[in-house]
Amino acid sequence: MSIQFAQILTDPKTGENVKDEGGAWVSLGKACVDALDAPLKTDADEGLKPKLRRGRLIDEIEAADKDVAPLALDTGDIELLKTRIGAYYMRASFVRKICFMLDPASKE
Numbered sequence: 001m002s003i004q005f006a007q008i009l010t011d012p013k014t015g016e017n018v019k020d021e022g023g024a025w026v027s028l029g030k031a032c033v034d035a036l037d038a039p040l041k042t043d044a045d046e047g048l049k050p051k052l053r054r055g056r057l058i059d060e061i062e063a064a065d066k067d068v069a070p071l072a073l074d075t076g077d078i079e080l081l082k083t084r085i086g087a088y089y090m091r092a093s094f095v096r097k098i099c100f101m102l103d104p105a106s107k108e
Contacts, residue, residue: 001078002070005029005061012093028101029065032081033058035088042087057081066076089093 007028009018023037038053043051057077064071073081082099089095099106 001103002072003028003064003069003078004070005032005065006068007101009094009098012088027065028098029061031089031098032061032070032085032102034082035063037083038084038088040084040087053080054084082106 005028009028009031010016011018020026020030021085036058055079057073060073063069081102085098085102086095089098097105102106
């Protein structure tokens with residue numbers, strides 16, 4: 001499945017574009033990269049391979065976002081993204097919106 005990571009995120013409640021602390025619009029790619037790169041409690045005992053996998057995804061997503069090019073990811077990578085998004089972001093409505101952007105067939 002191909003995903004357009006350059007899509008600008010909108011707030012599920014207001015419909016307005018989401019901005020970062022600096023006032024720049026936040027793309028789906030930036031949200032995913034932030035979640036992949038953030039140090040979470042679950043990463044404390046994480047080995048090298050999972051970090052390398054997340055690093056590869058960060059590189060691929062950043063390139064696709066910059067080039068405004070769709071990126072095809074396998075289901076395992078999409079599941080990893082959804083898990084990280086759920087652990088990193090607190091607002092359930094925001095997490096749900098991003099998960100549906102990554103995978104329209106997302107289930108509760």
